[in-house]
Amino acid sequence: MNTAPSKRELQHFLKRYVPQPELTASHLLSGSGNAARIPSNILSPQKYVDALLAPSAHQLAVTKVEGPFEKQGWDSVGSTLVKLQKLGLTSIVVSDNAQWFVETETPADLSKTMVRETMALVESIEKAGGRARLIHGGVLEQGTHGIEAQLDFIQSSLDNRQIPVVIPVMTSEAGRQQPITGNQVIIALTQKMVRRQSNNSPVPAKIVIINNDGGIVNHERPGTAHSLINVQEEYDSIVSAFDQNVEWQARYPTAVSNLDMIRTCLSDLPTSSSAVIVPTSSLPSALIANLVTDKPLYSSSLPNKDTRRVNKLRTTVLRHGIKIHNYDNVDDLDLERLTRLMESSFQKKLDQDGFYDRLRQVLAGAIIAGDYEGAVIMTKEQGGHYYLDKFAIAPTSQGIGLTDILWKRMCDAYPELLWRSRQDNGVNKWYFERSNGYLRLKDTNWVLFWYGAGGFRHIDSYASIARSIPASFTGPLIKI
Structure with missing residues (x-):
């Protein structure tokens, strides 16, 4: 638990990966090691820990292990896969190596090379105390409409609490074993699992890539990897950056193909599913932290220019994300x-009348996510200062990275802005971390925040604006 999850994150993790209705995050956060703190009708501490760490397949990941690695690297991969299984995430593993298709081996010789190298992965899993099954053939075959996946061998492995390790070979129409890329295998497996979802079979909660290089290099912050990628919005700009940088293409030869594969898979999966790319040097902590918190290791919305600290573990989390739309006219918005x-x-x-009447006079821009799943409302106040009037995320869209996506988009569009928050607002800690300064306004219940390096020069104007904005809400929402 060095990941230090919040109570909300821990509740989400337990609900998704350790389904035990009588156990809540409060029991863990209050200290599950102390028997006096656990109600008598709940498992004893030792039995609880045993149950928590019992191998299970409550959730599935399709994991590509992109070698080759040194012995220490293989050991880290095997140990991590076993730890994730104990925490409720079992991997369907696909072995891969970009060099397999560079060498001039015959298909038969290449197949032998694949088996030999993949055995190192199987052995690393078993060395770590897990059980693995090597699957060579019988999973992928050439179909009428492309590569078709058969899940019988994989399901048999999962039923026996084994980690299936698939060698990327396909049975051709002529009946021969033909090597294919790991990405082709992952796409075929994911699409098959999505199609059989009607049988109440699980779909992948995560697409995982373990390699030597780590995540997608960040063209906006040289020397770092992207922390979070909103695939729908950022795919084109990332591919364009690689097209313009020949050095990146040579140094990270699988980055764009991995991005393409993840984009294809996430487009078929639920919005709760995500992908993560991590180097062996960051195992196991990076994947365990992502599993427990379901967040990137570093918030992309944090204002931090220290590249040594920004995503130093070179881990990228990717979500299918959501389309972002910009408006500058109230009448173009769907007010309902x-x-x-x-x-x-x-x-x-x-207070719809009061709020929208004012907005028609001062709206600077509205950033709307998807089908009104999130919104940033910016106004232009006295002195030409930009004011964050509303930042809203629908409860059903929380936990999918939308907050960071919108915040970053807002800061890119408005490099100098201010906002206010009530002093007892539980979100203030998040605001403190992302602001460049703040001021508690005397004789009010407001805290003034600002973003932008020059904001301190406008404190008096900012304070005047924060004091003058009328209330937008008339009282608590009454649910009928």
Whole structure:
């Protein structure tokens, strides 16, 4: 638990990966090692720990292990896969090596090389105390509409609490074993699992890539990897950056193909599913932290220019994400949907007439995520200063990285801005971390925040604006 999850994150983890209705995050956070703190009708501490660490397949990951590695690297991979299984995430592993298709071996010789190298992975899993099954053939075959996956051998492995390790070979129409790429295998497996979802079979909760290089290099912050990628919005700019940088193409030869594969898989999976790319040097902590918190290791919305600290573990989390739309006219907005979003987010009744009448006079821009799943409302106040009037995320869209996505988009568009928050607002810790300064306004319940290096020069104007903005809500939201 060095990942230090919040109570909300821990509850989400237990609900998703350790389904025990009588156990809550409160029991863990209060100290599960102390028997006096656990109600008598709940498992004893020792039995609870045994149950928590019992291998299970409550959730599945399709994991590509992109070698080759030194012996220490293989050991780290095997140990990590076993630890994740004990925490409730069992991997369907696909072995891969970019060099396999560079060498001039015959298909038969290449197949032998694949088996030999993949055995190192199987042995590392078993050395770590897990059980693995090597699967060579019988999973992929050439079909009428492309590569078709058969899951019988994989399901048999999972039923026996084994980690299936698939060698990327396909049975051709002529009946021969033909080597294919690991990415082709992962796409075929994911699509097959999605199609059989009607049988209440699980779909992948995560697509995982373990390699030597780590995550997708960040063209906006040289020397670091992207912490979080909103695939729908950022795919084109990332591919364009690689097209313009020949050195990157040579240094990270599988980065774009991995991004393409993840994009294809996430487009078929639920929005709760995500992908993560991690180097062996960051195992096991990076994957365990991502599993428990379901977040990137570093928030992309944090203002940090120290590249040594920004994502030093070179781990990238990817989500299918959501389309972002920009508006600068109130009449172009769907006010009914925007009202529902703000009221569900703030759990308060919006003063629609007062709020929208004012907005028509001062709106600077509205950043809307998807089908009104999130919104940033910016106004232009006296002195030409930009004010963050509303930042709202629908409860149903929380936990998918949308907050960081919108915050980053807002800061890129408005490099100097201010906002206010009530002093007892539980979100203030998050605001403190992302602001460049703050001031508690005397004789009010407001805290003034600002973003931008020059904000301190405008404190008086900022304070005047924060004091003058009328209340937007009339009271608590009454649910009927």
